[in-house]
Amino acid sequence: MIRLTVDGRPLLAEDGETILQVASRHHIDIPSLCYLKDVHKTGACRLCVVEVEGSKNLVASCIAPVTEGMVVRTSTQRVRKARKVLFELMLSDHPNDCLHCERNQSCEFQKAGEILNVRSARFEGRRSRALVDDTSPSVVRDTSKCILCRRCVTVCNEVQGVGALNAQHRGFTTEIGPGGDLLLGSAVCAFCGQCTTVCPVDALHEADSTAAVWKALADPEKVVAVQTAPAVRAALGEEFGMEPGTLVTGRMAEALRRLGFDYVFDTNFTADLTILEEGTELLARIVSLFRSKGAVSDERLARLGMPERLPEPVLPMVTSCSPGWIKYVEHFHAPLLGHLSTCKSPHMMLGALTKSWFAQKAGIDPKKLFVVSIMPCTAKKFEITRPEMENDGFRNVDAVLTTRELGRMVREAGLGFPTLPEGRFDSPMGVSTGAADVFGVTGGVMEAALRTVHELVTGRPLPFERLHVAPIQGFERIKSATVKFAEVKPEWDFLEGVEVGIAVTHGLAGARVLMDQIAEGKSPYLFIEVMGCPGGCISGGGQPRLTTDEVRRKRLEAIYREDEGKPMRKSHENPDIQRLYAEFLGAPNGHRSHELLHTHYTERRRT
């Protein structure tokens, strides 16, 4: 315990706490700007300065640890003046176009000015280089707005381990960028958008698709279908000031209908479908392994309902529903592309089915269909532009909106979101099981897959409390477990006693560790789940700002509540999925599935 005095109040603090932490715990608000709880503290902006007795200079409270007997004053005349001068200096190199800036009223720089009660801009100065880099389909950089807090650098290098952004040059010409003559579109950026969620200003944001979607909605020739990812419903409310972790599934569906979408589908439906496709693919690879050892005969193969052409037994198999993760592997671990599941991500599957199965059923010319995905993700904006995401000459998905962009459209339309009644999703791609909900959190795809695979092989439900695989839940960087097949169905007898090693990671830095293991031939796993964003899609690059650990936890709890509230909790129980296979697809991993629901990958430059 450390005893100190802040603004005349005696306070107790833990060893290692900073002045800012202690003060804020006691409701003494010290302004800050570059500091970001749980993520980043470098003392770059110095807006958080305070007076410390015995210290000649003002002290940046976000990095200064408390010491025994310290006497701190957080709001003296000197402190207030210094903060104002610092703010005004930053302002002298900032375009003050707040009125038409995307961050108007959600800008931390703006907010700091308001808190500091700044009423003048006394310094006029040279402006640093202004560059709008919109070369990537996902993330736009506007260097003129950058205040050099370097949060993005920390996130991109340390949390994601990508390193697409770093400080270039020095002094006045300092700029955060990919380096050399590179722009983001040609850099090794995964397009995960994590940098956009921490940027305090409008220097990093998603590429806008609201204009394109409004246009499609206004076009009488177009039939516009929309779908929503599992993680959106656990966060969208925050865009309207609701508590993090508020589930807004029904209100979201209603809002979409009122915005004018003709069909409101749920990506959860194809999350269930993904489990059947990916679960089958995993089993097929495992069977293929046993067959290569001579343990599975032709006749047995037929009885197992396995695809006729077995895939190569490339194991561990790694999930493929996170397009930021995919782009990252393509850059950094290209020799291991064969380990990726060939499944498209769920929203791509839904797009492909909308323009085939649904178009046929509803008698709509697929030419007229415009599919919009509401995603917690910026990488999905890139994913829809991949050349392979097309069937019969139709793009699978036409536009992706982030959760934040949907928030903007709902506000623009004046829908009074919190008061909306509960709407419903449309049939036939609106029903989903709890297994689909957990796709939104780290460990969820793995858990959902195990719920189905285990039951397929043993005929009994996954032997875990409430179907949750506890060791792979939560926010530990790399989580692993073993699931043992016991008392399997007779046709699966060659799997009796087999232990399936599984691993789960979220955020790309952890993924590198698991991939390096595979490259060295030391991976003890058969199945690995990777989500590109820390915590999984609930804190994706397109989710409401800011995502602290506490917000992440609340969204995660919401997702598990949604799962447990569903009458059906396992993907293979979804009756509409069963109908889809019976009417249209045939069997999982069958010919039509391969055409519409599976894909392939591309090697990309490493630097």
Place this chain on the structure above:
Amino acid sequence: MGTAAACASLTETPDQRRDLLLTVIEDYHRDRSNLIQVLHMAQAIYGHLPEDVLCTVAREMALPFSEVSGVVSFYSYFTTRPRGRHTVQVCLGTACYVRGGKKVLDALRDILAIDVGQTTADQAFSLEVKRCIGACGLAPAVAIDGTVYRRVAPGKLKAILGKYE
């Protein structure tokens, strides 16, 4: 450039230069804390640090390109463009500065149409500034390829540069 001279015979062909760079990186154990030393050597081998050299350094040392490029662009010692055939150094030491060194520099910027640290498009001249080159008595001073010109007036610059092509 002592190192450059020492390894000149080893760096005649692109393959030789590349091999030497890889050896250097190996000698420094691919350790990121040696990045600056590796870049020094790389510049000695290549004369400058073009993007593909930075890519090699980044890849071989398992560092992001943006980080390597960030370090290179931070230090004015490193240059990403090939140097000109002639190096023009303007002294901005105290004596030269007060006696018009700044005006000489501005004039050179105009004549060569480049900034400090840059090289003319025809690769003839690179422009640098120096701190005191030991000619204070006859300031302002300019050195071209080591030859010192004293009491340089902006008006004389064209004639001086004309001697070099």
